[in-house]
Amino acid sequence: VYKRQSYNNGVIFTGNTFQSQYAYVQLDWDGSNGTALGHNTWQGTPQYTVNAGDGRCPAVAGDTLAVCPVTIQFMDALPNTVKCNPASVANVTIGSQVTVCNAKP
Secondary structure, three states, X not given: OOOOXXXXXOOEEEOOEEEOOOEEEEEOOOEOOOEEEEOOEEEOOOOEEEEEOOOOOOOOXXXXXXXXXXXXXXXXXXXXXXXXXXXXXXXXXXXOEEEEOOOOO
């Protein structure tokens, strides 16, 4: 899933077929907010379910591309494999498991 400049406000992906070797979902630098995925077909066995490559949150003044906070939820049963970029602040929910990238103590 790749959404460039979508200003994602609650986009839902359903009824699709995803296949990948690396990651089903790539969160790019501009982030994602309120994305939900459910009732899809997942093919292959990628290294990660999500590669959280976001890094623009909190948004820098004048940055019209950043979508914050970064959230994504999978309603389908998938492995809880999330790769977090060192700057990522993504909140990824896969089933009932939540991964918060680089959570501050």
